[in-house]
Amino acid sequence: MRRRTLFLGGAAAAGALIVGWGLMPARSRLGSGALMLPGERDVALNGWIKIAPDGGVVLAMPRSEMGQGVHTALPMLAAEELDVALTSVRIEQAGGDAIYGNVAMLLGGLPFHPLDEEREDGFGRVKATRWVVGKLARELGINATGGSSSVADAWDVVRVAAATARASLLGAASLQWKLPVAELAVKDGVVTHTSGKSASYGELARYAAATPPGSVALKPRSEWKVIGQPAPRLDIPAKLDGRAVYGIDVRVPGMKFAAIRLCPMLGGSPGRVDAAAALAMPGVERIVMLPAYSGSTAGFAIVAKTSWHARQAAQAVQVEWQPRPAGALDSRRVGEELERQVRTGSGFTFYEKGSADAAERDAARVVEAWYRAPFLAHATLEPMNATARFRDGRLDLWMPTQVPQLCRAAAARVAGVAVEKVEIQVTLLGGGFGRRLETDCAAQAARIALDCGGEAVQLLWPREEDTMHDFYRPMGVAQLRAAIDRSGKVASLRIRSAGDAIQPRWMERNIPALAGPVDVPDKTTAEGLFDAPYGFAHQHMEHVATRTGVPIGFWRSVGHSHNAFFAESFMDELAAELRVDPVDFRRGLLKDAPRHLAVLELAAQKSGWGSKLPAGRAHGVALHESFGSVVAQVAEVSLEAGQPRVHRVVCAVDCGTVVNPTIVAQQMESAVVFGLTAAIHGRIDIHDGVVQQGNFPSYPMLRLASAPKVETWLVQSNRPPAGVGEPGVPPIAPAVANALFALTGRRHRTLPLAA
The missing domain is CATH 3.30.365.10 (Aldehyde oxidase/xanthine dehydrogenase, molybdopterin binding domain)
Incomplete structure (x- = not known):
């Protein structure tokens, strides 16, 4: 196998640097409360857990829900360690910090036979490689939903974050009541003592934020009440009554709509384009040419007042398509x-x-x-889409994606702004299956938004484009x-x-x-x-x-x-x-x-x-x-x-x-x-x-x-x-x-x- 070597001051220096880094402890994924979105009265106890005034738990959610139930499974882990009902846990989108990166997904890509680690005695080749790659994954912090890894990745970090929050809450009660922590108990989000003293998480949260957690221990399997039990999915009620928001449900005041048309020949591009007839149609505003962003095929988009007007106008554009320079695929x-x-x-x-x-x-x-x-093809039920708005040097994105950080980066490159100037709201995904691990739609939406004068525009791929221009x-x-x-x-x-x-x-x-x-x-x-x-x-x-x-x-x-x-x-x-x-x-x-x-x-x-x-x-x-x-x-x-x-x-x-x-x-x-x-x-x-x-x-x-x-x-x-x-x-x-x-x-x- 050929390998690339990074030389920093010579091979010896590079080797020493890599060995030294490899021996250092892995970066903690607990994070500080400052990483969570500031709430009006919520109190963050670490980078994963906040406590609401009513004692409810807020969990930072770094993974996308695309039907696999992750928006229920991860709250179950938090509910278990915090001794609260599952319905007491709500989620909010996690930020872009490295603690939310998916370590398990990168580890899953190592080419080892699954029986190798089980056969290995001690800290051998497989375990050593997993250790180093796990450390690297923590540093990279790539937030992605894929590889069937969401629960595996969260298994330790979410439980530890919740257990740490529980320890701080117990510690706060101990200090307030001047009683040993060992004499305190937790049930249903309330800390109690046999003397009759009690306080809810909401009452203790402000003090807990200033209380070191001390010793943190995960609940033993014998005491589990939530993990392992069948529980209704938390996302289902909103999907049944229509409150759930998928990418195609996003609506922003004054929003325009765009339909895409890509070169029918994979890897091809538009040559001569005559959009006069399309631009003369009712409700049509502009045509935006789209290069081959993020591996896509080049084409164009039509922006109009409704998606129907946009799609009809896109078909009315006269184009002389040019084939792929390397020859047509077959x-x-x-x-x-x-x-x-x-x-x-x-x-x-x-x-x-x-x-x-x-x-x-x-x-x-x-x-x-x-x-x-x-x-x-992936054939997700919800075709590819993204909504974008470029205003005052900032870009806002709303989209169903499995890789929000990468979409931010791709959109930032197109818009010519720093990543920090791009905000993304991840909606529910009407199917992912790996297709939404791509960033092409984010880049296209960003390019279209640049031409829309500060108004939001929703790009929606027709089904035919989705099938004919997949990865x-x-x-x-x-x-x-x-x-x-x-x-x-x-x-x-x-x-x-x-x-x-x-x-x-x-x-x-x-x-x-x-x-x-x-x-x-x-x-x-x-x-x-x-x-x-x-x-x-x-x-x-x-x-x-x-x-x-x-x-x-x-x-x-x-x-x-x-x-x-x-x-x-x-x-x-x-x-x-x-x-x-x-x-x-x-x-x-x-x-x-x-x-x-x-x-x-x-x-x-x-x-x-x-x-x-x-x-x-x-x-x-x-x-x-x-x-x-x-x-x-x-x-x-x-x-x-x-x-x-x-x-x-x-x-x-x-x-x-x-x-x-x-x-x-x-x-x-x-x-x-x-x-x-x-x-x-x-x-x-x-x-x-x-x-x-x-x-x-x-x-x-x-x-x-x-x-x-x-x-x-x-x-x-x-x-x-x-x-x-x-x-x-x-x-x-x-x-x-x-x-x-x-x-x-x-x-x-x-x-x-x-x-």
């Missing part, structure tokens, strides 16, 4: 190139064990299969080979795959200051392949990172989304080759992975694996770990008019400590529907540089009538919480494909399955 040619790269390209080996070469030379036979997955899930191709020895056992597994690396392309367009001239190996390209739990004696997992030119980005469950299809479908192929039951085959390879085995056993038991099914139906199974969680799914499938129909999905999950079991179940259901949509229907085709899919008729979703029954079963665990929002996506495609093989004898190696 998905068929991309697929051919990826296969060529698998056969002949130079790849990076993410994992190697034993000698696959020797096992193949000595094999009785070698089983080989090729698997393919297409580009995919797509990369296309992937993989060759899988297994050596069967003379005793009839699988001796080795070799996987070579090819596809674009997301991380370096995302860095280039969104954090250019941190992007380097040389791409380092990107875990997302091979995750789900190199980190499988199966105990094959000989393994070789290699990926060839390509650069096709198609705009690519993070898509819900990222590389796991298609790599699980490759790996788990091939596992079934091997079981069939050996004439072994698919569940039994996996059982025999999981002796060193007890978590995975327990999850597999639970899914098999609850689904009735091996029992007789109604005529015309079959079971398929898949087991996969992603984002720290292990998920096994058994799909019950039939064919209707020649197309797959999934009737029931049994989902077993080990996601560590469960904060809210209801949210976990909701996320598994969501992931199954999302994953089935992609598995059965999803594909993006590019011809002559133009994406062929536009709105939902050509990029269909799974319909309600076709949605399966989903049952979620949880494995009890004392491990810290792991991801929940994404791990349910990867297993569903291979589970359905494996069921189709059991049903028809035909092996599906290319997605989508309905193709």
Whole structure:
């Protein structure tokens, strides 16, 4: 692996500086109360917790709510440690300080096998690397919602912040009453003493702010009353009665509306533009040309009094579009190139064990299969949008985003102002799935606002532009080979795959200051392949990172989304080759992975694996770990008019400590529907540089009538919480494909399955 070295006064000085920094304690994420938004009468006790006059708790919220339930899960952590009802906790948007950065998300990107740290004795290579990267992540403080990391990241810091606030409140009561802290108790936000003295948090807050917390201890698991219990989501009432504000709901007095139109050819640009007819239409005010901001395709926007006027006028503009300078993109040619790269390209080996070469030379036979997955769009229910206002040298943004700090920075660059001159209000997200980890819409909205004379303007992408100018899930191709020895056992597994690396392309367009001239190996390209739990004696997992030119980005469950299809479908192929039951085959390879085995056993038991099914139906199974969680799914499938129909999905999950079991179940259901949509229907085709899919008729979703029954079963665990929002996506495609093989004898190696 090639590495870049930072030289500060010579290599020796740089090395000493890095070692010295690495040995220093990690920066605290508690923060001071000055970091929280000043309230009229609220009292901040640290950078995460304020106390309201009525004793209610205010929690700084650095993560975006996009349906995953984080605006309920994080308040549950605070409610537990502060001994208050969940309904007593409200949230406010966190500021931009580094304490709110997502450390867990960066740690999740380290390319280690998930069993490596568990096997490691003491402070070895894996733990040392995690320590250094964790420290770096604290310094960078990148506030992002992604990687199924919100609860995992908050698990320690929010509980410690709440426990520290509790300690200060108890200390304040102790000083006021001149009684030992050990004699005081807390319940429902009230501090009491057996003498009858009592005071609410609201009464004690002002004194607590000036009281050092002293000894801080987290509540033992045996005393939990909130964590682990099903609780109604706090965001649902406002969504039901219409009070909830999404990006497209933002309204500012005097606001204008803008519709975007980008070059139909990805990477192209507008040439000659004739906007005379459009500008003459009623309600239309101006046209704003838009360069290729943050990796987007160039185009223009029309500003008008209503979104309808803007959209109609945008279509009336006459444009001579210019193609991409490097030539038009074509998905068929991309697929051919990826296969060529698998056969002949130079790849990076993410994992190697034993000698696959020797096992193949000595094999009785070698089983080989090729698997393919297409580009995919995110298709969020709420199209891309942002509202911006530039007035008196300051820029205000209102938008649904997963990366508010990066959007501020992108907008500031466009507006030509310091980041401190940009304020952003993060609304609810009508779906994110990784698409809102991008900053293109923020940059475009800022550019449009510069031309609007101090008035706010809301940019709303039409659905067709959203689908045709996405940052797509990369296309992937993989060759899988297994050596069967003379005793009839699988001796080795070799996987070579090819596809674009997301991380370096995302860095280039969104954090250019941190992007380097040389791409380092990107875990997302091979995750789900190199980190499988199966105990094959000989393994070789290699990926060839390509650069096709198609705009690519993070898509819900990222590389796991298609790599699980490759790996788990091939596992079934091997079981069939050996004439072994698919569940039994996996059982025999999981002796060193007890978590995975327990999850597999639970899914098999609850689904009735091996029992007789109604005529015309079959079971398929898949087991996969992603984002720290292990998920096994058994799909019950039939064919209707020649197309797959999934009737029931049994989902077993080990996601560590469960904060809210209801949210976990909701996320598994969501992931199954999302994953089935992609598995059965999803594909993006590019011809002559133009994406062929536009709105939902050509990029269909799974319909309600076709949605399966989903049952979620949880494995009890004392491990810290792991991801929940994404791990349910990867297993569903291979589970359905494996069921189709059991049903028809035909092996599906290319997605989508309905193709």
